[in-house]
Amino acid sequence: MGKKQLVMIGNGMAGVRVIEEILKLDSDLYNITIFGKEPHPNYNRIQLSNVLQGNTTFEETIMNDLTWYESNHIQLFTGEAITRIDTEKQVVFSNKGRHVKYDELILATGSLPFILPVPGADKEGVIGFRDIQDCAEMIQTAKQYKKAVVIGGGLLGLEAAKGLIHLGMKVDVVHLMEHLMERQLDAIASTMLKKELEQQGMNFLMEKATVELTGTDRVDGIRFKDGTEVEADLVVMAAGIKPNVELAKQSGIYVNRGIVVNDFMETNLPHVYAIGECAEHREIVYGLVAPLYEQGKILAQTLCNQKDQRYEGSITGTQLKVSGVDLFSAGEIYDDESSKSIVVHNEYEGVYKKVLIRAHRIVGIVLYGDTKDSNRLFKMLNEKQDVSDCTSISFLQSGGTETNDIATMPADEIVCGCNGINKETIVNAIQQDGVTTVEQVGGCTNAGRSCGRCKPVIQDIIAYTLGDEFAHTAGKKTVCNCTTLSRDEVVEEINEKGLTTIKEVMHVLNWSTDEGCSKCRPALNYFLGMVYPDYRDERDSRLVNEKMHANIQKDGTYSVIPRMYGGVTTAKDLRKLADVAEKYNVQLLKITGGQRIGLYGLEKGQLPDVWEELGMPSGYAYGKTLRTVKTCVGAQFCRFGTQDSMSLGIELEKRFERLDTPHKVKMGVSACPRNCAEAGIKDVGIVGLDGGWEIYVAGNGGTDLRAGDLLCKVKTEEEVFEITGAYLQYYRETALYLERTSSWVDRLGLEHVKEVVFNEEKRNELNIRLSKTLARYEEPWQKAIEDSSIRDAYYTTREIMKV
Numbered sequence: 053m054g055k056k057q058l059v060m061i062g063n064g065m066a067g068v069r070v071i072e073e074i075l076k077l078d079s080d081l082y083n084i085t086i087f088g089k090e091p092h093p094n095y096n097r098i099q100l101s102n103v104l105q106g107n108t109t110f111e112e113t114i115m116n117d118l119t120w121y122e123s124n125h126i127q128l129f130t131g132e133a134i135t136r137i138d139t140e141k142q143v144v145f146s147n148k149g150r151h152v153k154y155d156e157l158i159l160a161t162g163s164l165p166f167i168l169p170v171p172g173a174d175k176e177g178v179i180g181f182r183d184i185q186d187c188a189e190m191i192q193t194a195k196q197y198k199k200a201v202v203i204g205g206g207l208l209g210l211e212a213a214k215g216l217i218h219l220g221m222k223v224d225v226v227h228l229m230e231h232l233m234e235r236q237l238d239a240i241a242s243t244m245l246k247k248e249l250e251q252q253g254m255n256f257l258m259e260k261a262t263v264e265l266t267g268t269d270r271v272d273g274i275r276f277k278d279g280t281e282v283e284a285d286l287v288v289m290a291a292g293i294k295p296n297v298e299l300a301k302q303s304g305i306y307v308n309r310g311i312v313v314n315d316f317m318e319t320n321l322p323h324v325y326a327i328g329e330c331a332e333h334r335e336i337v338y339g340l341v342a343p344l345y346e347q348g349k350i351l352a353q354t355l356c357n358q359k360d361q362r363y364e365g366s367i368t369g370t371q372l373k374v375s376g377v378d379l380f381s382a383g384e385i386y387d388d389e390s391s392k393s394i395v396v397h398n399e400y401e402g403v404y405k406k407v408l409i410r411a412h413r414i415v416g417i418v419l420y421g422d423t424k425d426s427n428r429l430f431k432m433l434n435e436k437q438d439v440s441d442c443t444s445i446s447f448l449q450s451g452g453t454e455t456n457d458i459a460t461m462p463a464d465e466i467v468c469g470c471n472g473i474n475k476e477t478i479v480n481a482i483q484q485d486g487v488t489t490v491e492q493v494g495g496c497t498n499a500g501r502s503c504g505r506c507k508p509v510i511q512d513i514i515a516y517t518l519g520d521e522f523a524h525t526a527g528k529k530t531v532c533n534c535t536t537l538s539r540d541e542v543v544e545e546i547n548e549k550g551l552t553t554i555k556e557v558m559h560v561l562n563w564s565t566d567e568g569c570s571k572c573r574p575a576l577n578y579f580l581g582m583v584y585p586d587y588r589d590e591r592d593s594r595l596v597n598e599k600m601h602a603n604i605q606k607d608g609t610y611s612v613i614p615r616m617y618g619g620v621t622t623a624k625d626l627r628k629l630a631d632v633a634e635k636y637n638v639q640l641l642k643i644t645g646g647q648r649i650g651l652y653g654l655e656k657g658q659l660p661d662v663w664e665e666l667g668m669p670s671g672y673a674y675g676k677t678l679r680t681v682k683t684c685v686g687a688q689f690c691r692f693g694t695q696d697s698m699s700l701g702i703e704l705e706k707r708f709e710r711l712d713t714p715h716k717v718k719m720g721v722s723a724c725p726r727n728c729a730e731a732g733i734k735d736v737g738i739v740g741l742d743g744g745w746e747i748y749v750a751g752n753g754g755t756d757l758r759a760g761d762l763l764c765k766v767k768t769e770e771e772v773f774e775i776t777g778a779y780l781q782y783y784r785e786t787a788l789y790l791e792r793t794s795s796w797v798d799r800l801g802l803e804h805v806k807e808v809v810f811n812e813e814k815r816n817e818l819n820i821r822l823s824k825t826l827a828r829y830e831e832p833w834q835k836a837i838e839d840s841s842i843r844d845a846y847y848t849t850r851e852i853m854k855v
């Protein structure tokens with residue numbers, strides 16, 4: 053029997069966790085297709101608060117990059133929303149005209165921000181805080197405007213407000229109730245929080261009900277029920293969320309507040325499941341990841357025919373991600389006649405702790421200023437432990453977990469609340485899988501991969517478990533989370549032990565995973581190719597675009613960018629490009645930044661035919677290799693030109709094309725210091741002078757903008773080739789995988805690089821090794837045209853079932 057078709061709507065945190073769990077249980081059961089409305093792979097929504105507060109970047113929030121989907125054979129459609137489900141024929145329909153049949157369907161559509169239904173709420177400058185787009189808009193607005201108002205003094209509103217202050221805006225927080233975070237904090241803790249946040253620059257407008265947002269096109273203020281007003285250039289609505297259930301409702305799936313599911317996460321319709329913030333279980337809709345991940349485990353079991361556990365609901369604990377604020381809250385907040393509380397309130401130290409007890413069981417926790425006991429108390433609450441013997445104040449004065457206390461921390465104490473990971477699991481990962489960093493622990497166990505608050509404790513557990521060994525490994529940059537070895541150690545072992553395949557490297561060097569991961573497989577493939585000039589490339593270990601020899605675009609189509617050496621073309625080639633573009637109806641023909649012409653929007657199955665009809669070599673616009681050599685028109689035509697930049701550029705491109713390098717390499721050749729080819733921001737930039745050339749290195753025109761350093765002046769083109777060759781080979785042999793030349797030179801020092809490249813013996817040796825490597829390369833597009841097995845393996849489109 054073939055694999056069943058599993059379709060998931062929503063590519064967010066809860067949904068993708070279900071897929072990860074399914075892959076762990078049985079990776080052969082399903083062909084998986086995911087639709088995500090946002091144009092990104094799965095990212096950590098929680099960290100958006102930290103992006104605003106400047107503690108992390110958008111790139112760092114990505115939890116599963118495109119390579120992950122590719123290597124797990126998941127078909128992902130980003131920027132594409134499902135608009136209709138036919139639950140009888142079992143088909144979903146997208147807003148891009150696609151329809152896909154399913155055997156099983158997961159709804160993981162998350163929530164939408166609750167936008168107050170007041171006049172003016174649709175004005176420019178009024179946003180929610182839910183996704184990367186909102187975050188980017190706040191960052192952009194802060195560059196132009198000064199005054200922000202956040203509506204809602206809950207978790208989201210306060211984190212947004214802190215972020216906007218960090219971005220330099222003046223921020224008012226409008227709150228409807230008497231106390232901030234009234235769902236999580238009692239009056240005392242809330243007052244302490246307000247005081248702290250005021251000191252951090254927030255201004256609060258309490259007990260204010262918004263009735264109108266004013267302004268013409270763009271918002272300029274808010275009017276309240278009591279007649280007062282406040283100015284605003286930006287309004288962020290953070291007054292709660294609502295489950296995103298419209299699609300389910302319209303498709304006949306039973307919806308109350310959320311999509312109603314049973315203990316196996318099944319909806320009322322067969323083969324349809326719901327998970328995450330869109331789901332309602334036993335009348336509760338959750339808005340934190342910990343319960344959603346618990347649901348995810350159960351749904352994965354349900355879908356893998358291991359339906360032996362039920363989801364019975366969760367008790368949640370919350371913390372606020374604002375630096376300088378330490379708080380924790382879980383369960384009930386307010387005392388009543390049936391409960392008693394133990395309270396510690398130290399106004400001098402700004403510490404407040406309250407535990408609510410009913411019938412000898414903890415039913416609520418509020419901690420402010422010192423949350424070290426949160427895990428211990430939360431575990432007691434969750435496990436409904438009898439606490440009749442511990443009702444003195446000392447109960448709240450244990451001091452909690454610090455480095456010294458790791459030894460006494462019980463093995464089953466939860467360390468990572470978001471992912472439900474206890475100390476024992478982390479210690480096992482360190483001892484049995486050999487992990488030594490917080491990131492590696494995350495790769496192995498998921499601990500620390502969500503809000504990240506547990507990372508310091510994980511670090512302490514690593515230090516405690518490794519003892520002296522910790523000092524040795526601390527700070528070491530390992531290749532990835534599957535190994536404790538650094539790049540240099542791995543390369544040294546490959547050389548010393550004569551390891552020749554990726555499998556062999558992983559096996560001999562005790563990798564913690566059988567198959568490696570999307571970080572180490574391409575890196576090992578590169579290292580082996582760098583060490584052995586006759587290495588047989590493992591294509592499946594390459595990054596997605598390199599494996600396909602084409603760049604995947606955000607809608608799942610590909611681009612084709614043939615070589616145009618030195619940016620020089622012919623009428624014949626232009627005609628061919630135009631003919632192919634017309635015949636295959638390409639969506640876009642574009643002159644790229646690298647002086648060539650790209651054809652965008654081709655389907656995977658069309659690629660070999662397009663390549664064949666073009667009959668041009670690959671431009672490697674997707675590769676960790678030499679991309680382009682940009683040239684100016686030079687002495688052949690320009691009146692300022694002192695040298696023939698075009699010929700030199702074309703010759704350089706022909707000599708070094710296809711060379712595997714740790715990261716992409718760009719070059720430029722200008723025929724005079726006016727530098728029309730922008731050689732000063734290239735990995736290697738050559739500038740013509742009267743009677744010679746200047747060679748610049750380590751320039752970068754991308755995210756890490758850097759002007760190139762002058763490496764040397766030479767007289768002849770032959771010297772340019774010799775120096776450039778040695779420089780590139782030395783970069784190949786010593787850089788970290790995915791390290792650009794700019795960072796590599798900064799790390800090694802220009803003087804060191806000069807010493808190597810200007811040493812005649814070393815330079816010759818480097819060039820000999822380089823020539824051997826260059827001799828092994830074949831033209832990849834031509835290979836795909838000629839070899840039908842390559843076509844079948846990589847360029848046949850998996851048929852999406854038709855109805």
Ligand SMILES: Cc1cc2nc3c(=O)[nH]c(=O)nc-3n(C[C@H](O)[C@H](O)[C@H](O)COP(=O)(O)OP(=O)(O)OC[C@H]3O[C@@H](n4cnc5c(N)ncnc54)[C@H](O)[C@@H]3O)c2cc1C
Binds near residue numbers: 088132163296338
């Ligand atoms: C700024 C911020 C900070 C947070 N901080 C914390 C925290 O510290 N701790 C914590 O536990 N939780 C936190 N949360 C909440 C947590 O992020 C969510 O609980 C979690 O992301 C919900 O996961 P989900 O998969 O259910 O929904 P989402 O992550 O919202 O994913 C749903 C996805 O489905 C897509 N989608 C919707 N409809 C369709 C459709 N028709 N077709 C295709 N795709 C569709 C959406 O575009 C979205 O990408 C925070 C949330 C925010 C916004």
Ligand SMILES: NC(=O)c1ccc[n+]([C@@H]2O[C@H](COP(=O)([O-])OP(=O)(O)OC[C@H]3O[C@@H](n4cnc5c(N)ncnc54)[C@H](O)[C@@H]3O)[C@@H](O)[C@H]2O)c1
Binds near residue numbers: 205207235373
């Ligand atoms: N650190 C974290 O755990 C964290 C951080 C951010 C978001 N989240 C999650 O994201 C979701 C959304 O967070 P949220 O804070 O928007 O939701 P929320 O429902 O917890 O808080 C909304 C707040 O807005 C207030 N409010 C409601 N109407 C208002 C009005 N008209 N004017 C002013 N204030 C008004 C409410 O009194 C409440 O305090 C929640 O599920 C939350 O758990 C969690």
Ligand code: SF4
Binds near residue numbers: 691693722725
């Ligand atoms: S760099 Fe100098 S030679 Fe080249 S095109 Fe510009 S002005 Fe002319």
Ligand code: FES
Binds near residue numbers: 468
């Ligand atoms: S507690 Fe949130 S990631 Fe560990």
